[in-house]
Amino acid sequence: MSLRVFRDLFGGAKSANYHRRKRARDRRTFLALSAPGLIWYMLLMVWPLVYMFYISLLRWDGMLKPKTFIGLANFTRMFADPHFEHAVVNTGIHLLIGIPAVMPVAFILGFFLSRRPAGYRLLRVVFFIPAMASVAALALMFVGIYLPDGILNTILRGMGLDELTRAWLANTKTALPAIIAIDVWSGIGFYGVLFFAALSNVSDELYEAAMLDGAGLWTSMWRIAFPLSLDFFGLFTMLHFLWILLGAAQNVLLLTKGGPGDHTLTLGYYLYDQAFLSRRLGYSQALGVFVFVIGVLGMLIIRRLTTRKYE
Amino acid sequence: MRKGRLLNTVVLLVILAMVVPTLLAACGAKPTPTAPSPYVAKPSPTPEPTKPPEPTPTPVTVVLKIMDNWGLQADAKGPPLHSIFEDFMAAYPYIKIEEEVFTDVEIPTKVETAFLAKEEPDLIFQNLYGPSLDWIKDGLTVDVTALAKTWGLYDTFKPDALLQWTDDQGRLQGFPLEGFTWPMWYNSAIFKAAGAEIPKTVDELIAASQKIKAAGFEPIVTGGSDWQGQWDFYYFLAAQIPNDELKTLFKQGGWGQSPNVANAVKMFVQMRDGGAFPKDVEGMQFDTMNQKFFEGKAAMMHGGSWSFSEVPEALRKDIVLGGFPLPAGSPHQKPIWVAGYIGKAIWITRNGSEKLDAVEKFVKFFFQSKMIARFVEQAGMTSPLKDTPVDETKLNELFVQSIKISNTVENVEVPDLYVPTKIFEDFLKVANEAFLPGVTAEKIISSLDTVYKGLQ
Numbered sequence: 092m093s094l095r096v097f098r099d100l101f102g103g104a105k106s107a108n109y110h111r112r113k114r115a116r117d118r119r120t121f122l123a124l125s126a127p128g129l130i131w132y133m134l135l136m137v138w139p140l141v142y143m144f145y146i147s148l149l150r151w152d153g154m155l156k157p158k159t160f161i162g163l164a165n166f167t168r169m170f171a172d173p174h175f176e177h178a179v180v181n182t183g184i185h186l187l188i189g190i191p192a193v194m195p196v197a198f199i200l201g202f203f204l205s206r207r208p209a210g211y212r213l214l215r216v217v218f219f220i221p222a223m224a225s226v227a228a229l230a231l232m233f234v235g236i237y238l239p240d241g242i243l244n245t246i247l248r249g250m251g252l253d254e255l256t257r258a259w260l261a262n263t264k265t266a267l268p269a270i271i272a273i274d275v276w277s278g279i280g281f282y283g284v285l286f287f288a289a290l291s292n293v294s295d296e297l298y299e300a301a302m303l304d305g306a307g308l309w310t311s312m313w314r315i316a317f318p319l320s321l322d323f324f325g326l327f328t329m330l331h332f333l334w335i336l337l338g339a340a341q342n343v344l345l346l347t348k349g350g351p352g353d354h355t356l357t358l359g360y361y362l363y364d365q366a367f368l369s370r371r372l373g374y375s376q377a378l379g380v381f382v383f384v385i386g387v388l389g390m391l392i393i394r395r396l397t398t399r400k401y402e
Numbered sequence: 403m404r405k406g407r408l409l410n411t412v413v414l415l416v417i418l419a420m421v422v423p424t425l426l427a428a429c430g431a432k433p434t435p436t437a438p439s440p441y442v443a444k445p446s447p448t449p450e451p452t453k454p455p456e457p458t459p460t461p462v463t464v465v466l467k468i469m470d471n472w473g474l475q476a477d478a479k480g481p482p483l484h485s486i487f488e489d490f491m492a493a494y495p496y497i498k499i500e501e502e503v504f505t506d507v508e509i510p511t512k513v514e515t516a517f518l519a520k521e522e523p524d525l526i527f528q529n530l531y532g533p534s535l536d537w538i539k540d541g542l543t544v545d546v547t548a549l550a551k552t553w554g555l556y557d558t559f560k561p562d563a564l565l566q567w568t569d570d571q572g573r574l575q576g577f578p579l580e581g582f583t584w585p586m587w588y589n590s591a592i593f594k595a596a597g598a599e600i601p602k603t604v605d606e607l608i609a610a611s612q613k614i615k616a617a618g619f620e621p622i623v624t625g626g627s628d629w630q631g632q633w634d635f636y637y638f639l640a641a642q643i644p645n646d647e648l649k650t651l652f653k654q655g656g657w658g659q660s661p662n663v664a665n666a667v668k669m670f671v672q673m674r675d676g677g678a679f680p681k682d683v684e685g686m687q688f689d690t691m692n693q694k695f696f697e698g699k700a701a702m703m704h705g706g707s708w709s710f711s712e713v714p715e716a717l718r719k720d721i722v723l724g725g726f727p728l729p730a731g732s733p734h735q736k737p738i739w740v741a742g743y744i745g746k747a748i749w750i751t752r753n754g755s756e757k758l759d760a761v762e763k764f765v766k767f768f769f770q771s772k773m774i775a776r777f778v779e780q781a782g783m784t785s786p787l788k789d790t791p792v793d794e795t796k797l798n799e800l801f802v803q804s805i806k807i808s809n810t811v812e813n814v815e816v817p818d819l820y821v822p823t824k825i826f827e828d829f830l831k832v833a834n835e836a837f838l839p840g841v842t843a844e845k846i847i848s849s850l851d852t853v854y855k856g857l858q
Contacts, residue, residue: 152824153514153533153536153540153823154514154515154518155514155517155518155536155540155541155542156540239690257681257682258681258682258685258686258690260685261626261627261682261683261684261685261686261690262682262685263684263685263838263839266685347627347685348627348628350626350627350628350684350685350834351626351627351682351684351685351834351837351838352627352684352834352835352838353835364827367511368507368827369827369828370533370823370827
């Protein structure tokens with residue numbers, strides 16, 4: 092046994108030097124362990140973000156073309172671009188419908204699963220299926236539903252509602268709602284399972300105490316479970332917000348490519364279109380900067396609204 | 403604490419013992435040559451009067467990387483292409499073909515990204531439009547004029563094919579491969595059922611459309627939201643605009659100043675609002691168009707020769723190919739169609755130019771008339787060669803019909819060769835928007851002019 096250990100065991104005061112060396116050692120250990128992650132993050136997250144801002148200031152009409160610095164011209168063009176305006180409106184509609192349609196329903200579903208009804212294990216898997224299927228598989232499934240001779244129109248005809256049948260993805264009035272419906276359908280199950288995981292930590296005693304006080308299931312859900320899981324609600328809302336802002340472009344790419352006209356053109360898809368089809372790399376990154384700013388603002392607002400206030 | 407340090411040291415030494423030898427084995431060791439270089443002659447063992455014959459040097463295996471979109475499952479040109487690859491590799495066992503298949507829309511991005519990494523394929527099968535118009539200028543591909551002449555291929559191509567693939571600086575951009583025709587397809591059975599005649603003028607077409615709709619069929623089906631609708635829009639305009647003017651408009655714009663354009667766009671809007679197209683045409687795509695026509699639900703479509711082999715057997719006898727009817731005052735003498743050779747060529751890339759020996763063998767093998775004949779017989783492709791003997795019993799009947807009508811129609815220009823790359827996608831999108839209900843002729847023309855302002 093070393094002298095130092097003997098001293099510590101029998102209550103001897105540790106020297107200031109010891110504490111200083113220990114802090115320095117802890118700092119070095121912390122840096123050594125977190126350095127790989129930090130370097131990885133800098134290279135793959137921060138650097139591309141900085142580069143995106145830089146490219147947004149360039150005219151760059153293709154990967155093999157020269158770059159020219161043009162300042163804020165891409166942004167000026169963006170705010171005068173009618174396609175951009177349509178994309179903002181469509182994305183706004185998608186957010187305003189998509190988030191309220193998914194999050195409360197997913198929460199209710201998660202609460203229901205957390206009460207562990209009969210067969211909840213199977214239900215959990217069934218609800219998570221959309222998350223396990225690839226985007227392409229989901230898109231193909233919905234093509235089959237939305238085709239003029241697809242499942243939806245067949246059901247409507249069977250119910251004698253022929254006048255409601257249409258080419259859902261081709262009609263200017265129904266194309267965007269059809270795209271939004273895919274995200275709502277897949278989002279409810281996915282976030283429902285996530286809410287189940289979050290709500291599983293809520294103690295049953297709280298619900299029992301509430302029931303003793305006369306609270307029903309609905310009251311327990313919104314007055315007990317919801318406040319306790321508000322942080323998770325905020326987190327999942329942020330995730331879904333970001334998905335709609337950027338990830339939902341995949342469905343547009345696979346199903347409508349922004350058409351008919353601009354009726355399903357979203358910011359995420361327009362960014363892809365300008366980068367890879369129109370080859371305006373500088374302009375596409377200006378769109379990326381705009382989307383980034385909207386994304387950060389949106390997340391801050393959601394965070395503000397869903398932070399638990401402790402009194 | 404000493405024990406902790408000792409343990410750390412031992413663990414570190416163990417890790418080093420595992421990792422370092424592995425790294426050394428991967429990086430340091432050089433492969434031991436197992437055989438002498440095939441091109442260095444072995445010395446003769448003894449000075450005998452009759453020497454044993456020298457062993458034939460074994461050629462080094464060369465890999466030719468080829469990128470195309472014909473290998474996709476639905477393409478009728480895939481099987482003949484792959485059969486040529488197999489026959490070539492059998493004839494030249496030391497040349498291996500590695501094929502990468504992407505859609506033609508994806509190929510430019512794939513190729514350009516690979517080019518930046520110096521990993522582009524050696525040969526590309528690609529159309530001449532949009533991004534590919536700049537490939538030779540950007541150094542991604544090479545001018546093949548001298549190669550075609552040296553390899554004895556230049557004079558085997560049809561003059562039109564060479565002309566369309568030669569840029570304004572006299573450079574042959576690729577070896578022309580896919581010729582095509584793009585006529586109007588008329589389902590004579592539907593016309594008969596509707597009591598209408600196959601139209602020869604636009605007025606007759608609009609009148610026939612009314613009868614066809616009344617009989618429960620769609621008149622003209624097209625893909626208003628994708629490339630099919632884009633090209634169809636300009637095809638319909640071309641019926642009213644002389645070819646030379648159309649070329650100038652495609653190159654430089656000025657759509658708002660042309661009375662022919664105003665009349666042509668008004669005619670298109672009249673057709674759209676008069677019900678010549680099906681409901682929701684603005685959201686339809688090429689696949690929907692084919693499906694509706696092949697199911698016998700639509701009377702007319704502007705279909706390409708690439709679809710000849712996909713037509714159901716039962717429908718083929720009812721299809722009459724022809725040109726698009728002419729409006730009153732049209733500058734053309736005959737119904738119009740589109741025909742050309744810009745469907746596909748074989749481009750040689752920078753990497754491919756470093757393997758010219760293998761590339762020469764491949765290109766010469768590929769462009770033998772009996773090889774090109776496979777595409778003609780199996781996929782209805784128009785040959786780019788002057789002489790392509792084919793087995794006429796194997797020819798698709800629609801392909802034969804298209805040859806027969808070639809003298810009864812007049813060819814019109816397409817935007818591919820003339821619209822500047824910088825504005826090409828925006829130019830095409832105006833065509834899609836033209837199919838939207840309520841979009842006026844003035845708005846369409848104004849949108850075209852706005853697109854060309856992007857050139858300034």
